[in-house]
Amino acid sequence: MILDASITYFYLGESLKKSFASLALVAVLALTACGGAGSTTGGASDSKTTHEAPKVPDLTGAWKQSNPNSEKSYQQASVTADKMTIEWVSDGGNTTSIYWVGTFAGPTSASEPYTWTSQRDVDATKSALLASSDATKEFKYEGGSISYKVSALGTTTTVNLKKN
Secondary structure, eight states: OHHHHHHHHHHHHHHHHHHHHHHHHHHHHHHHHHHHHHHHHHHHHHHHHOOOOOOOOOOOEEEEESSOSBTTBEEEEEEOSSEEEEEEEEGGGTEEEEEEEEEOOOOSSSOSOEEEEEEBOHHHHTTOTTSOOOSEEEEEEETTEEEEEEEETTEEEEEEEEEO
């Protein structure tokens, strides 16, 4: 009887071991499948929330006034590595007149707002009737826009330029 109980226990023990092994295998596979899906979702989530380091904005290129009073009359600018030229545009683009030619020093960090003071190029503007006579002009770059003050005929307005 003891031998019979031992054999029953042995077979029952083997059966339980196999059941537990099968159950453990199923549990591992289920967790791996869930974990794999969770990891993919988590990875996608992480890539969406992972922020790239902000880049230093490149302000060189062509710019156009985004807040004109008329579609046919506005300001446009050309920015190079060291020079900024701003023109009055009229007649729907058929006529341009120099407003500002001055120095430009681009940003060296990504922090905004970025402000700079431009020194007027007197030789390039001295014969331009619609050019600013200011020795310097303050500019600000923020949120993809360059802004500055323009005064003409006793009225001052802020011009906003967007990159073309």
